[in-house]
Amino acid sequence: MKKIPFVSLEHQNAIIKKEVEADILNTIASNHFILGNKLEQFEKEYATFSNTAFCVGVGNGLDALKLSLIALGIKEGDEVIAPAHTFIATILAIMEVGAKPILVDVNPDTYNIDCLQIENFISAKTKAIIVVHLYGNPCDMDLIESIARKNNILLIEDNAQAHGATYKGRKTGSFGILNATSFYPAKNLGCFGDGGAITTNSNTLYEELQKLRNYGSAKKYFSDVSGCNSRLDEIQAGILSIKLQHIEKWNDERRKMASYYLSLLDPRIKKQRISSFNSPVYHLFTIECKERDKLQTFLSSKGIDTQIHYPIPPHLQKACLSLGYKEGDFPVTEMLSNSLLSIPLFIGLQYNEIEYIANQINVFYKKNDLFI
Numbered sequence: 001m002k003k004i005p006f007v008s009l010e011h012q013n014a015i016i017k018k019e020v021e022a023d024i025l026n027t028i029a030s031n032h033f034i035l036g037n038k039l040e041q042f043e044k045e046y047a048t049f050s051n052t053a054f055c056v057g058v059g060n061g062l063d064a065l066k067l068s069l070i071a072l073g074i075k076e077g078d079e080v081i082a083p084a085h086t087f088i089a090t091i092l093a094i095m096e097v098g099a100k101p102i103l104v105d106v107n108p109d110t111y112n113i114d115c116l117q118i119e120n121f122i123s124a125k126t127k128a129i130i131v132v133h134l135y136g137n138p139c140d141m142d143l144i145e146s147i148a149r150k151n152n153i154l155l156i157e158d159n160a161q162a163h164g165a166t167y168k169g170r171k172t173g174s175f176g177i178l179n180a181t182s183f184y185p186a187k188n189l190g191c192f193g194d195g196g197a198i199t200t201n202s203n204t205l206y207e208e209l210q211k212l213r214n215y216g217s218a219k220k221y222f223s224d225v226s227g228c229n230s231r232l233d234e235i236q237a238g239i240l241s242i243k244l245q246h247i248e249k250w251n252d253e254r255r256k257m258a259s260y261y262l263s264l265l266d267p268r269i270k271k272q273r274i275s276s277f278n279s280p281v282y283h284l285f286t287i288e289c290k291e292r293d294k295l296q297t298f299l300s301s302k303g304i305d306t307q308i309h310y311p312i313p314p315h316l317q318k319a320c321l322s323l324g325y326k327e328g329d330f331p332v333t334e335m336l337s338n339s340l341l342s343i344p345l346f347i348g349l350q351y352n353e354i355e356y357i358a359n360q361i362n363v364f365y366k367k368n369d370l371f372i
């Protein structure tokens with residue numbers, strides 16, 4: 001068996017290569033690289049895909065989160081609730097606008113924000129909650145929407161890992177007043193560089209965000225607000241329009257691969273729980289293992305590449321020292337960061353490779369007496 005990478009975009013890229021090449025040449029010939037027709041078209045398509053009225057393309061996922069917070073007027077002195085177990089960008093975005101992230105531990109089964117704990121953390125300063133559909137598994141949106149409504153706080157989704165996922169048939173990225181996403185190459189919908197977007201149903205926020213991403217300017221050389229430069233360029237927008245045509249099919253393929261893993265992996269191996277309301281998109285497929293580091297070394301010796309998401313939780317990162325958190329503050333998050341291992345799942349991964357990987361994992365658990 002040849003070496004199995006953790007992720008490879010080779011197969012996906014081969015499918016769209018000709019179309020992408022022609023599209024890039026077309027953009028070059030158009031002589032228009034920033035804020036043009038391709039972006040406008042992709043924004044319309046992605047809004048439709050997300051079941052929202054509007055979409056604003058921006059430079060990356062972190063900016064999508066940051067600009068969302070700015071557009072909602074969140075600033076110093078405000079508090080924003082977020083899950084403790086997430087990619088650091090969710091937390092950095094809150095810090096960068098000067099607000100204080102208030103972290104809430106996650107549910108040990110779904111790995112998403114623990115809804116039963118959220119209200120304990122809401123104060124008079126709480127302005128918003130950012131939820132993350134971790135690894136492509138939607139949060140419990142009924143509960144979250146009702147908590148946000150009851151406490152009069154704004155709901156923002158970080159949909160960077162869940163393009164196309166649904167909760168009770170509704171697309172993630174359509175629940176929040178603003179919904180941020182990333183098109184980093186390895187995301188389920190990724191471009192050929194950095195990219196991001198915000199989806200919304202609010203015309204006012206849509207217009208505000210169009211200014212914020214472009215020097216605060218709706219009309220060239222007229223700046224109404226203090227904006228930044230964070231735009232999704234024409235080449236990336238064109239590529240994303242091409243890839244968007246494949247995303248539903250690719251998400252289905254990911255679901256099939258995940259089901260195959262689930263049918264092969266010993267049922268005693270703990271995996272992320274998916275509620276029956278959810279249609280997840282398996283941005284990542286993770287397993288829990290008490291001997292995670294040993295398992296990773298073992299799989300590597302068998303030619304299987306894996307990754308850890310995430311080895312150091314945000315509250316224990318140096319960058320977040322000022323938040324005053326310490327080890328032990330979020331026991332579930334800390335347990336997950338010590339025990340989760342992400343195994344290969346990408347378009348082009350072969351079914352015999354999935355069999356081989358699952359088999360090696362089962363062998364490791366048995367050999368090490370990890371079934372209790």
Ligand SMILES: *Cc1c(COP(=O)(O)O)cnc(C)c1O
Pocket residue numbers: 060061062063086087089090132158160161181182183184194195196
């Ligand atoms: C990737 C990711 C981001 C950041 O996106 P970038 O485009 O890399 O800035 C934010 N949140 C989550 C949950 C992510 O997975």
